[in-house]
Amino acid sequence: MTAAAFAAVLRPEQRDIRLIESSEIGIVGVGEATLPHIRFFNRRIGLDEADLMAKTQATFKLGIEFVNWARIGDSYIHPFGAYGSKIAGVPFHNYWLRQEAEGVSTPIEDYSLPIVASRLNRFALPSEDPSSVMSTFGYAFQFDASLYARYLRGFAEQRGVRRTDSKIVDVKLRGEDGWVESVRLESGEAVSGDLFIDCSGFRGLLIEQALKTGYDEWTRWLPCDRAMAVPCENSGPLTPYTRATAREAGWQWRIPLQHRMGNGYVYSSNFISDDEAAAKLLSRLDGKPLADPRPLRFTAGRRRKTWNRNVIGIGLAGGFLEPLESTSIYLIQIAITTLLDYLTDGNGTDGSGADRAAADGNRFDPRIVEAYNRWIEMEYDRVRDFLILHYHATERDDAPIWNYCRTMDVPDSLKHKMELFRRRARVVTYKDGLFLEPSWLAVYFGQRVMPTAWDPLADALDGAEVRRQLQAVREQVQSTVVRMPTHEEFLARYCPAVPPSTGAGARA
């Protein structure tokens, strides 16, 4: 993603990009479900959506279904879209709560177009007309991450990125300041550069092994540290959503692609053995497994500085947050686009940072590096709080992991958010970073964090008028969704994928 974006956004004279990867080292393909933001990324670099989808076996995604999280048997969908819309300037859910209290009980899901469409396996592209209910949602993709990587490789190479298939056998640091000067390949070639982007995965070949940057661990809040991944055959209709099912020691993902189903079990090694996790996973698949389960290990957290000297860690080299909310590719994307936004032409003349930097023989103004790191920290921290909410807001007491998470001490920022919601249904919102009000609402309501009161401003409207307006939203959502094509019909028309040749689909 990084090489493609740099090649697409920077002009040829502004960059000279080499990509070094070893085909002997596997790719961690956990990020197969994405967020709507991926579409901005694809558009910014100029990808054709239908072509991309066809070549990556992609399906559409309107949200994530969470099963068994607050209680066994519960199910809710976190949608890419809003519940109703504001009435008299007051967020919709306040009126819904008021109506519930007045004895008219309706599921909150009925007021969300993407949820209702998901439940009925329907899909259509959203409308750009803000007055249409079809403009109240966004969508993302579920795709084969290794096919996406292959697609981007072709895109990048066409634009002048030179790829070398090799392992890196040594990293040479500059004596005077410890910046990376070059990396040595198996052939003996030394590849030098101004900026090194470390996409080597969790081990952080440059950012950690060479620069010893350090890592902030968040396992006390996010205890899962391993995963097993396995694809299986599809059975039943393709759902336009991902599913995350809470299990005895973590949770299981289910991501439908056109040619197969991606599955995995994210778990804590404190609560289950690898063998048992693999066995549990294989016993809970929709169809026949297409490979042996592949183990992954990780530690939730973030590199202390994702940009250190002239190295930037992107992807797992920068940090890891489990894919519960499909944030892996988002965090990669945001690192890339933020970096692209912050890079300057660096011909400084003001006698301060840039000049000093130039005199030191490098081109990165420390003031920009610090601003970049602050931004990435903010992104990770906000995702972290939202993920912790899923584990913490549970009533489950059937397994040690849930007892731990239910009773653990959460960050003050999250505690405050939950208290304010319980008290009066107010969602703490922020300008930057992931997860807007509807996302918080979905998880609060879905995980039984129920307010005891609502915004008093929602009492200004007459009760009958509230019921009339809410009823109108439900009816509009329902009548719109039933006119949408099924997800499979839409895929067949928009981006049919070629069935993979024998065996090709088995690679995760």
Place this chain on the structure above:
Amino acid sequence: MTATIMRVVVVGGGSVAWLAAAGLRRAFRKRGVDVLVLDTGMPADAPVGRWTLPSQRGMHGLLGIPEADLIRRTGATFKLATEHVGWQGDGSHFLHAHGDIGADIAETPFYKYLVMQAINGRAESAEVYSLAATAARTGRFARPTGDEKALTSSFTYGFHLDEAAYVAYLAAHAAQLGVRRMNASLTSVDRLPGGEVESLRMANGERIAGDLFLDCSGSAALLMRQIGADERDDWSTWLPCDRMISARAPFIPELPPFTRTVAADAGWGWRLPLARASAAGYVYSSAFATDEAALRYLQSAVPGVETPGRAVPLASGRRRRFWEKNCVALGASAMQLEPLAGADLHFAQLGLGTLIELFPLDVSGAIEGAEYNRVMTDHADALRDFTIAHYRAGRARAGEFWTATRTVPPPQRLADRLDLFQASARINLTDFETFEEVDWAWLLLGAGLIPSALELHIRARVENVTAQQVAPLRAHIDGLAASMPRHSEYVQRSNA
């Protein structure tokens, strides 16, 4: 529903008190919430005249105040910009206009083009690419019109207000909304076991009970002082001005549609036009000027100025907790900040809007208070930073006072922002900010701050733009400004 807050008591008698009372009454009138203003008179720190941000228009809309009526009855005038004179040394001046700078180039803000030109040694003023600034410079005014992409809607405006007339107008409007008023002088408070205020005691022995109490008494903080919630963040190391005087001054015939601030030896003076007079003042540091010297400055800078009342102290800083128990401080009782950015009433409005959104369900209001304090702290610090930035951007004016304003490093978040702009022309805003990217661009470019580099992706989009290509925009703006009425005529017609 559970809400038991039915009686709101507002302590104060200036514009903040009446805005808050009217705003709460209008928001919760249907619920039968009673709003009583305990009128303790005009706060001592109220200026004779004030300049506002464009958000005051929205405030009037929310209160149901017809703008034309307000203009006619209070002698207010329109404000397209603030001019800062002498801040970067004698002869320096720039406008911070309430409008766009140019028009986006390939989805890139126009000011980035100006940055590129400046880096290449061809610095030019942003003013000539702004309809608001051009109209301000040529004494023209008209309300914005047309669809949002039209140049004629590329700006907005604030007001110049005669404080006493404005307060009288707001008080009458609040009364129409059913706000009650009582002249009073607060002597003590009675508290509930939980520490919440139960009632206020007046000098005449009367007790006024309430569920929620607002302190809008200005820097005197008559109520907050009573409940002992006085922990503050002090900002005087960055903002050394600690005294203010203001007075009425003669009518300015050409009626400039902007406020002017002028850097002086011990602080800065200001002047703004009103329909039948003008107002002027001096904000200064007592370490560098006595009150007598300040008065002499004002009299020489503004011929014919009336004799001001006593100098009022200005303790730059903010309360740590704006909301304590069932008491909320709004306006200058919450934060004291020199009026450089014209955001005093805006800050009160932010407090009021946040209070309405978090209107407490009962007298404890602890969770709402925590959220309110979190949000308003950020707002206050953002206003502080924008104000301090005026002292930090560009070349420093000579003189001991001006050297003193730069001796300590700025607050970290401002330092980060200025550093990033200097390094890359990038302006990052955080969650709660009054001033937008374009406001920072007006200030930083106006002060002559030239970044050392430009973001690569931005350069790619602006570097082939030539001065010839943007020249028609300037001509178009000149033509539009010339077709606008003179501000003096516009105000005259508004008063007809």
